[in-house]
Amino acid sequence: MPYLDLPSHRLHYRIDGDTDGSQSKPWLMCCNSLGTDLHMWDAQVAGLSRDFRLLRYDCRGHGLSSAPPPPYGLSDLGNDVLALLDALEIERAHFCGLSIGGLTGQWLGIHAGERVGKIVLCATSAKIGTAESWTARMNTVRENGLAALTAATVERWFTPGFNDVEPGTVGKVLDSFVATSIDGYIGCCAALAGADLWEDIERIANPLLALSGADDPVCPPADLEDITRRVQRGRxxxxxxRHIVNIESRRAFNVALLEFFDSKAADINEANL
Known part of the structure; x- marks a missing residue:
C-alpha cells in the first residue's frame, strides 16, 4: 500500500487508471468526507479511471492515514493535498471533494489555484454547521465514541429508500465510519468548526461544478447554489x-463529472483554464 510519510503523520493513497503508465491522462484527485475513507469513491473508479489517473487518498486521521494530535485547521488539510501532489511530482490535478473534502477544495482554489484545474465540490458549503455544534459533536465522540452516532449518521447520509434497497452498501460506509480514528475525527471536526470561507471564495477562478444531494439535510442545495453565485466560474x-450523493446517485454523479470534464476541458494546461 502506498503511503506518504510527513513529519507529523502519514497519508495513505491509491492510484487507479495508470496501469499502462500513460502520461497523457490528466490527474483527478478525490478527497473523502468526514468519517469515511477513500473507498467512498469506489463507485467512481470504473467510470472515471478510463479517462483519468485517479488519485484517491485518506484524509488525515481517516482510513489508513495516521492521525496527528488534534485539533486540525483547514489549512492543514489543504497542505496535505499539496504535499501529496509534490511528492508524486504532479504539477496540477483536477480536484473533487465531498463535505469536508469540498471545503478542502475551496481552500485549494483560494490559496493554491494554480495547482488545481477544475474543481468539483460535492455536498458541501463554505461554512458547515456552527462552532457550537461541532464542539458538541466532539464532546459526544470523546465520551461515547463514534458508534453512538451511527443511527443519526445513516439518516443524514442516505435516504430511507436507498438504505432499504442497498443495505450492504450503507453497511460498508458505516463500517468505515465506526473505524475512523477518534483523534482524526475530532481533529477534522475542529477544522470544520473554524472554517468559514464565504468571504474568500470570490477569489476562486477555476472552473467549478457544485453537486448537491436534493434531500441533503447537512449541506442543502441552496448552499451549493450560493457557492456558484460567489465564485467566478461556477455552476x-x-x-x-442526501449527503453521500456520489454513492446514492452514482450513475448520474459519474455522468455529471464526465460532462464537466469533457475531452477538451479535461486538458488542465493553463491555456485552457
Whole structure:
C-alpha cells in the first residue's frame, strides 16, 4: 500500500487508471468526507479511471492515514493535498471533494489555484454547521465514541429508500465510519468548526461544478447554489439523494463529472483554464 510519510503523520493513497503508465491522462484527485475513507469513491473508479489517473487518498486521521494530535485547521488539510501532489511530482490535478473534502477544495482554489484545474465540490458549503455544534459533536465522540452516532449518521447520509434497497452498501460506509480514528475525527471536526470561507471564495477562478444531494439535510442545495453565485466560474447541479450523493446517485454523479470534464476541458494546461 502506498503511503506518504510527513513529519507529523502519514497519508495513505491509491492510484487507479495508470496501469499502462500513460502520461497523457490528466490527474483527478478525490478527497473523502468526514468519517469515511477513500473507498467512498469506489463507485467512481470504473467510470472515471478510463479517462483519468485517479488519485484517491485518506484524509488525515481517516482510513489508513495516521492521525496527528488534534485539533486540525483547514489549512492543514489543504497542505496535505499539496504535499501529496509534490511528492508524486504532479504539477496540477483536477480536484473533487465531498463535505469536508469540498471545503478542502475551496481552500485549494483560494490559496493554491494554480495547482488545481477544475474543481468539483460535492455536498458541501463554505461554512458547515456552527462552532457550537461541532464542539458538541466532539464532546459526544470523546465520551461515547463514534458508534453512538451511527443511527443519526445513516439518516443524514442516505435516504430511507436507498438504505432499504442497498443495505450492504450503507453497511460498508458505516463500517468505515465506526473505524475512523477518534483523534482524526475530532481533529477534522475542529477544522470544520473554524472554517468559514464565504468571504474568500470570490477569489476562486477555476472552473467549478457544485453537486448537491436534493434531500441533503447537512449541506442543502441552496448552499451549493450560493457557492456558484460567489465564485467566478461556477455552476450547480442537484442530484437525488442526501449527503453521500456520489454513492446514492452514482450513475448520474459519474455522468455529471464526465460532462464537466469533457475531452477538451479535461486538458488542465493553463491555456485552457
Amino acid at each position: 450547480h447541479l442537484s442530484l437525488p439523494g
